[in-house]
Amino acid sequence: MTTASNLPLEPIADAGDNAVLALRPPARRKAPIAQVLFGTIGNTLLTLATAAILLAAVPRLIQWGILDSIWTATDGSACREASGACWAFLRAKFRQILFGIYPPDQQWRPLLAVTMLFCVILYSLPPRNWDRFLVFLWCIAVACFLVLMQGGVLGLTLVPTAYWGGLPVTLILAVSALGIGFPFGVILALGRRSALPVPRILSVGLIEVIRGLPLVSLLFMSSIMLPIMLPEGLTIDKLARAGVALTIFSAAYLAEVVRGGLQAIPEGQAEAARALGLSWVDTIRQVILPQALQKVIPPLTNTVIVMVKNTALVLVVGLFDLLSSGKAALADPSWPSPFAETYLFIAMIYFVICFGISRYSLYLERRAAAGQVR
Amino acid sequence: MPFSVKLIDGSVGRSVDPKAEAAVQMIDVHKWYGEFHVLRDINLSIRRGERIVICGPSGSGKSTMIRCINRLEEHQKGRIIVDGTELTNDLKRIDEVRREVGMVFQHFNLFPHLTVLENCTLASIWVKKMRKKEAEEVAMHYLTRVKIPEQANKYPGQLSGGQQQRVAIARSLCMSPKIMLFDEPTSALDPEMVKEVLDTMVGLADEGMTMLCVTHEMGFARQVADRVIFMDYGQIVEMNTPDEFFRNPQHERTRLFLSQILH
Ligand SMILES: Nc1ncnc2c1ncn2[C@@H]1O[C@H](COP(=O)(O)OP(=O)(O)OP(=O)(O)O)[C@@H](O)[C@H]1O
Ligand SMILES: [Mg+2]
Numbered sequence: 001m002t003t004a005s006n007l008p009l010e011p012i013a014d015a016g017d018n019a020v021l022a023l024r025p026p027a028r029r030k031a032p033i034a035q036v037l038f039g040t041i042g043n044t045l046l047t048l049a050t051a052a053i054l055l056a057a058v059p060r061l062i063q064w065g066i067l068d069s070i071w072t073a074t075d076g077s078a079c080r081e082a083s084g085a086c087w088a089f090l091r092a093k094f095r096q097i098l099f100g101i102y103p104p105d106q107q108w109r110p111l112l113a114v115t116m117l118f119c120v121i122l123y124s125l126p127p128r129n130w131d132r133f134l135v136f137l138w139c140i141a142v143a144c145f146l147v148l149m150q151g152g153v154l155g156l157t158l159v160p161t162a163y164w165g166g167l168p169v170t171l172i173l174a175v176s177a178l179g180i181g182f183p184f185g186v187i188l189a190l191g192r193r194s195a196l197p198v199p200r201i202l203s204v205g206l207i208e209v210i211r212g213l214p215l216v217s218l219l220f221m222s223s224i225m226l227p228i229m230l231p232e233g234l235t236i237d238k239l240a241r242a243g244v245a246l247t248i249f250s251a252a253y254l255a256e257v258v259r260g261g262l263q264a265i266p267e268g269q270a271e272a273a274r275a276l277g278l279s280w281v282d283t284i285r286q287v288i289l290p291q292a293l294q295k296v297i298p299p300l301t302n303t304v305i306v307m308v309k310n311t312a313l314v315l316v317v318g319l320f321d322l323l324s325s326g327k328a329a330l331a332d333p334s335w336p337s338p339f340a341e342t343y344l345f346i347a348m349i350y351f352v353i354c355f356g357i358s359r360y361s362l363y364l365e366r367r368a369a370a371g372q373v374r
Numbered sequence: 375m376p377f378s379v380k381l382i383d384g385s386v387g388r389s390v391d392p393k394a395e396a397a398v399q400m401i402d403v404h405k406w407y408g409e410f411h412v413l414r415d416i417n418l419s420i421r422r423g424e425r426i427v428i429c430g431p432s433g434s435g436k437s438t439m440i441r442c443i444n445r446l447e448e449h450q451k452g453r454i455i456v457d458g459t460e461l462t463n464d465l466k467r468i469d470e471v472r473r474e475v476g477m478v479f480q481h482f483n484l485f486p487h488l489t490v491l492e493n494c495t496l497a498s499i500w501v502k503k504m505r506k507k508e509a510e511e512v513a514m515h516y517l518t519r520v521k522i523p524e525q526a527n528k529y530p531g532q533l534s535g536g537q538q539q540r541v542a543i544a545r546s547l548c549m550s551p552k553i554m555l556f557d558e559p560t561s562a563l564d565p566e567m568v569k570e571v572l573d574t575m576v577g578l579a580d581e582g583m584t585m586l587c588v589t590h591e592m593g594f595a596r597q598v599a600d601r602v603i604f605m606d607y608g609q610i611v612e613m614n615t616p617d618e619f620f621r622n623p624q625h626e627r628t629r630l631f632l633s634q635i636l637h
Binding site for chain 2 (some may be wrong): 268271273274275276277286290294
């Protein structure tokens with residue numbers, strides 16, 4: 001930490017002949033590294049403590065992760081004898097971790113499906129691609145995803161959702177929870193701010209009930225209660241039931257975030273749009289929502305990241321998302337259950353996705369700020 | 375040109391054809407905010423091409439009155455007829471009226487997330503269903519009229535107050551309105567910017583636009599108004615030609631108000 005007092009004073013400018021005409025802003029000089037680390041007693045203590053912890057931990061981590069680790073092995077016996085990390089397990093099992101119990105000879109299908117989904121996500125990132133075609137593209141992409149995964153048509157063997165697992169399950173749950181949850185969240189947010197009593201009461205009721213329940217209980221309810229409530233003969237797929245629960249849950253949370261943004265828009269904006277003759281829908285779509293969403297990019301990102309990680313909770317209803325596939329892979333008795341390695345690998349995948357979302361939101365924020373300097 | 379301001383037939387310069395159909399008619403209009411009686415028995419008929427300036431103390435209901443004309447506020451009693459269309463709860467008619475009536479606000483109310491050009495094309499595209507290119511031509515025409523075509527690709531936050539208000543005027547004109555409402559268009563501006571906005575409004579008046587303008591710029595009233603209205607406590611206290619209004623106010627309240635405002 002540095003305080004203003006220990007930064008060197010900047011000379012404002014050399015008072016040359018024409019200094020008055022155009023002065024450069026004083027250069028922002030960074031404090032020298034030694035001063036950052038040892039500038040004050042507090043900083044010195046913090047630096048020493050951190051160094052001690054690193055000195056103790058890093059060599060052991062290197063010993064475990066690199067020096068003593070096993071990289072290649074056909075079965076678990078080598079790992080059992082070694083004291084280091086068993087990376088060979090990941091090499092042997094990564095397909096099972098990524099795709100669960102999906103039939104191994106068919107695993108090109110989830111691989112293709114996931115790759116396609118990632119491509120569409122990448123295409124969706126730049127705001128200039130946000131148009132009607134993108135909505136169309138997403139419908140096609142999700143349909144292709146489901147056909148590829150499920151099969152039963154086009155000469156693909158049928159693989160029921162009970163055999164799906166790993167990354168595709170996590171991705172499709174996250175995509176539907178957020179992709180369908182978001183428009184519903186917007187509708188709930190608008191409903192909650194409506195002057196009409198019926199939509200307002202419905203929205204408030206739904207949001208408050210959903211927010212009052214833990215996600216786990218919502219997942220149980222949709223997976224156990226829904227089949228009981230439905231008429232005889234009509235069944236909904238287990239994965240779809242979990243998807244519905246996640247979608248409702250994220251809609252309620254997104255609704256509250258969006259409502260915060262709506263509240264920040266001055267009344268004059270809607271008045272100006274209405275005075276121009278814009279319909280209510282166009283006023284919301286063209287004037288109010290774009291501004292409201294720009295204002296809530298940080299909390300929106302937060303909810304999105306939380307929801308991506310929340311998909312891991314579907315393990316409580318017996319679905320195999322990425323996390324539970326990893327756990328299932330660990331159950332193989334011929335390997336010595338390398339928990340740390342497996343969870344590190346899964347954590348890395350989650351981190352890449354969530355960190356990507358976080359960086360993307362920063363980009364959106366900067367882009368929004370660029371236009372509106374005051 | 376397809377997008378020039380519609381010149382009203384018979385309105386050449388400052389003379390107005392008295393037989394022309396009324397642009398706005400308010401008959402026995404009342405309005406309440408809860409228990410508070412904001413508008414009391416407003417009767418007003420505005421001919422096409424007529425320029426009206428409305429003044430009065432703060433809270434007297436000036437804004438409320440002109441906001442009733444494009445239904446930003448709802449009246450509860452009486453009739454308001456705009457360009458032959460009566461304002462009722464019929465949403466379709468309200469939209470029709472709003473297309474014919476432009477409004478300029480005290481605080482500009484430009485859309486900060488859109489560029490100046492996009493501000494001006496938004497309604498053309500979404501209300502008139504114009505093609506983007508065509509809408510942009512219309513927008514550039516009016517931005518040139520208000521003398522800021524070079525700012526088209528900036529965002530409102532990058533402009534001065536006077537420039538923003540001129541954009542707001544251009545934005546309204548892009549819908550080719552028959553009637554323009556101004557609610558204290560210069561009172562949020564720094565003094566040196568008032569003139570550029572008033573000049574734009576004078577230009578508009580010279581072209582025969584029907585205008586209702588809430589303002590305390592009495593020089594503007596003298597220069598362009600056909601009639602000046604003085605409001606107090608939700609009533610129209612006095613209505614007269616600018617000459618008579620300033621030279622010979624009839625009511626004590628008008629005199630008091632004028633003495634305060636003209637120092
Ligand atoms: N939404 C509202 N709810 C309740 N009262 C309101 C509302 N809007 C305005 N009023 C009241 O109605 C009265 C008239 O308001 P209005 O804005 O028309 O006045 P004005 O003549 O335009 O004043 P100003 O010169 O300050 O703009 C004021 O006393 C105001 O407090
Ligand atoms: Mg007012």
